[in-house]
Amino acid sequence: MTERVLVGKVGFDGHDRGARVVARILRDAGMEVIYVGLRQTPETIAAVALQEDADVVGLSMHNGAHRTLAPLVVRALRDQGLDTAVVVGGIVPDADVPYLVDEGVAEVLGPGASNDDVVAAVRRAASARRATH
């Protein structure tokens, strides 16, 4: 199976180095990557996820807004009737991981996650989602 992964950033944060590198890593691992870039809202993410039938939404977050924004993206997806898995990567303190998981985030990748960690987390999230179909 070829996983379909939407990669982008929500909110104001313009640090797109991580998102761009991760998009290339996933593409090199054979996944279909839909890169939507900067300044997305939870609603635009959900709309693209619906249109592209994404298995996973990968959010890259670097300025501390993950606690606010990641749950809003999960909610926007569910409001569209989507069970797309959400993977968050970036500067996320360990202490915030249980909260994000409670809010429906499937996987969290902290700073310094390796290429293999990234690919494995996205595969896990995608197959968990597909298993329910």
Add this chain to the structure above:
Amino acid sequence: MSSVGEPERQRRHAEHLRPVPFETMSGIPLAPVYGPDDAERPGEYPFTRGPYASMYRSKLWTMRQFAGFGTAEDTNERFRQLLGAGGGGLSTAFDMPTLLARDSDYPLSLGEVGRAGVAVDTLADMEVLFGGIDLGEVSTSMTINSAAATVLAMYVVVGDKTGVARDRLSGTIQNDILKEYQAQKEYVFPPRPSLRLVTDSIRFATAELPRWHPISVSGYHIREAGSTAAQELAFTLANGFAYVEAALAAGLAIDDFAPRFSFFFNAHIDFFEEIAKYRAARRIWATWMRERYGATDPRSIQLRFHTQTAGVSLTAQQPEVNIARVALEALAGVLGGTQSLHTDAFDEALALPTEKAARIALRTQQVIAHETGVVQVADPLGGSWFVEELTDELQRRAEEVFTHLDHLGDGSMLDGVIAAIDDGWFQGEIADAAYDLQRKLHTGAWTLVGVNDFTDGDDAAPPTLAIDPVVEERQLARLRDVKANRSDAAVDDARTRLAKDAADAEVNLMPALLEAASAYVTVGEVTETLESVFGVYTERATP
């Protein structure tokens, strides 16, 4: 070797030596500089070895730690503590909505208000931020780009209202919009109208703010976004040339504005390449300013710069190891001759720095300055075959980029840089370099201690700083309050004038921005007004 260094200023600098012994721990006396008699000296054109003859013997670099959080009250309290402790320099970090020229109640602002810096919506916030501080007595550094002209206007109005003459206002505003399209991505308008705002603020500062630095041309963010040192050097100086050409095109004379240009570079972990980068930057700038742009004032020709250690070089794994990385990077900045330095806190890969981590970062600079002895001799690595060759090679590589851009712009660096932004050329080069480094990390071709090798150890996360969500509520309450109490007629008049002035490219926008600031027009309202004329910029999304 010819020298265009102003002998008088250089002599005064050299005469004011710090009252410390200039000798090694063994008591060996040290000369201010070493090298053969016919070699280039520090303080001499093209300033490869430093802008001043005596460098840190006379004056250490400024230890400028960048900070800002919460509401204007919180930051004002921090400022006053700093001034009370003898500091004279304020450094302001703004939150994301302010950096992107939006208000705290803008939909995308949710969760961002007061988080990574102070929130400024209107003049009222600036009045609180600088309350009780004599703006004629301090030097204020403001790190802001898209909203730079708006915030500069507010700062001037705070000065006007507290009776501080404009010629006493001292400080720096980053105001470097070109690197936003290339790297940091905090843009609002398309490049041309954005450049007009930069040029208008440079024109205004040249006429009215003689002690102000209206631009800090920044390679830091280009490097953080993934560029190599060679690209950081080339892209930053190319941007500098573009601003010079924009100001010349606006009718300014080179030596009227160029003396107040400043620069901001990264200090990454590849020690000698970083040192060579700073040396090459000074030489290139001096040569171009004199040869291509005809500058004669030595201050137009001497490149002076701020340095910050590389946030991206810090690891979340075994975070205390970052203290060693920061020390080595800071040492490179000092050996490269920086005029000011920010050292990162070791916990920055995890969250905003805690007080303890910030103190260790400052102490690291103090160890370099007061214990290591590296400050006793100017450009101690000058003449090293290796460092000189690296300096030459980085210059050659930068010149290749300049040739490409000059060609792209048909003889104009300004047009070349904008064309390359429109093509996504800088962005692609930076993304390729970032991916290349990630690949080397993955294959083990590049070792990152604690991440892909030497991973045994304590990964327990240190305590991190959390921002109280009440900050957002307090800020929204003040914004509502200001909007309820200002004159709607004055706001409408100011916005009408701003739109009218924006539509005429010959008009300087600063007077309209000053009027808007005085009328308590919000940062976001200014942006919306300008947007109606300038439009917005959207980047093509390519990974």
